[in-house]
Amino acid sequence: MRLAVIPGDGIGPEVVAEGLKVLREVAPDLETTPYDLGAARWQQTGELLPDTVLDELRGHDAILLGAIGDPSVPPGILERGLLLRLRFELDHHVNLRPARLYDGVRSPLAAEGPIDMLCVREGTEGPYVGNGGVLRKDTPQEIATEVSLNTAFGVERVVRYGFERAVTRPRKHLTLIHKTNVLTHAGGLWSRIVEEVSAEFPDVQVAYQHVDAASMFFITDPGRYDVIVTDNLFGDIVTDIAAAVTGGIGLAASGNLDASGTNPSMFEPVHGSAPDIAGQGIADPTATVLSVGLLLDHLGRTEQAKKVNAAVAFDLSTRDPQQQIRTTQVGDRLAALASG
């Protein structure tokens, strides 16, 4: 397995080290190439994602990313120039974010009950395309626009991926989240495509919810959801709600997939670079290890993925919530469990 590794900023390198520790245990054929990208490189060289690096990344089977971001960098630079550029250049149209409440994990919700959803967020369209602009900047007459672009091609492939996942799950249920009553142009397209693709998956039950209502039900009744399919921006928001109710972004894993397999897919914890705790060895690497699980699963290494996920599930069920996380200790435990 040829893996490109982008440790990135803040706690990124710390959690990635543990992710690799676990990965090596289950996939001894691992070959890694590190790439220095992120705030530090930009500060030093002005470079975000040189084309040569992008080309090299394409030559790998997958990419593991830690975290990108630093408060010293103005908003948008690293996001648009690096993180989103990777998603767009590598056609990562499926942003996969499972949210499962593991045994032993404290949810902020009072009600007990299983939560096990798989959020399939579109990754290359919607309001994320960077389309829009500013007129009469910095004047009282300023106008700023953001254009959400949605194509049948782009919606169809992510909706299809959602159905393909839903049909393999016990509940076989898929919920489209959008705001069709206000965003009628894009909403109409999403609704039509879900209806059309659903005809090919008669076993999958389909529901629809407006994003505002869903944001509420994610809190009051998260157990009802199975697979979620949604737009890029709505997905950004609802996956963070899903992460919150299943114990926080310390546990939230994600995959940025080119489901066609043309480009390498990229796996990363949902949490950011957390500069406030960087360098202290107290970041929780669990989300990174779960991202490694998604990576293995995506590469068809199902048995290896199972080992990693089982290690995390066991470890979480036996963790003392009072005890301070030590990054390397968690990694050591998970590596030992996964290898066992």
Add this chain to the structure above:
Amino acid sequence: MRLAVIPGDGIGPEVVAEGLKVLREVAPDLETTPYDLGAARWQQTGELLPDTVLDELRGHDAILLGAIGDPSVPPGILERGLLLRLRFELDHHVNLRPARLYDGVRSPLAAEGPIDMLCVREGTEGPYVGNGGVLRKDTPQEIATEVSLNTAFGVERVVRYGFERAVTRPRKHLTLIHKTNVLTHAGGLWSRIVEEVSAEFPDVQVAYQHVDAASMFFITDPGRYDVIVTDNLFGDIVTDIAAAVTGGIGLAASGNLDASGTNPSMFEPVHGSAPDIAGQGIADPTATVLSVGLLLDHLGRTEQAKKVNAAVAFDLSTRDPQQQIRTTQVGDRLAALASG
């Protein structure tokens, strides 16, 4: 007080009747004009909001609305043609949504602690403007766009309203919620305006959060928020999260304000028409009564508003959560408390 009343669909008429019952107790000078708008009228006549009705509405001091919506009407018709048209025609640029956890109300959150936020959502711009379109509809080449329009004029007035409210509150804190790292055009405008207006309010402490992070912290630490200022679409979502963590939309009140006073402002519970429970007399009218409180406050009838709010606070603190709500009983209790 000349009040236009739009009972609307589903449980709308039931909750509005109780809202008026309470309002009459504290404001004996009340004169109401009912307006028949909503799904039923559209079904029967094809009319949504005739210009003559809109003109008449303008002649009132305020508008009380129950709920609009019915599953038999395709998505977007009533929203764009009636609800949003009212907001745009009457320049309701401040969508005011307090979220307070009342004593006696069960939050879905495990952690106890006071929650008292005031969400100020922009109401006439952003992705709600209806700008956008569809090309090659119903084909595999379909493209659908949604354009978010943001103006310095529109952002400034709602941001200013937020600061004016924040400065009168004990904590004097204001959080801007946006997604400046991705929506850099609109985000830049919002950030600049908040910075500029904040210079006029040196006593107000300002914070910024991305909408995804805020959606998480609304769940894990809602008590930290005081005044929130945000865009139309983000406001739609985060106010529903705020409602969820403070006991649900059965308690969520809102005001659609023309803060300039040129047009009458409109007050409505955030919940919808709830056709599943309509006609059974079991809808909770509390959100409508709290909306009446906002209405009185907006009209400068501070003492009357206080009576209504105190009635609700007392009633909630003594309600038996096991007992089924009876709409008229709750209204009777609140009316008696408010008059006392």
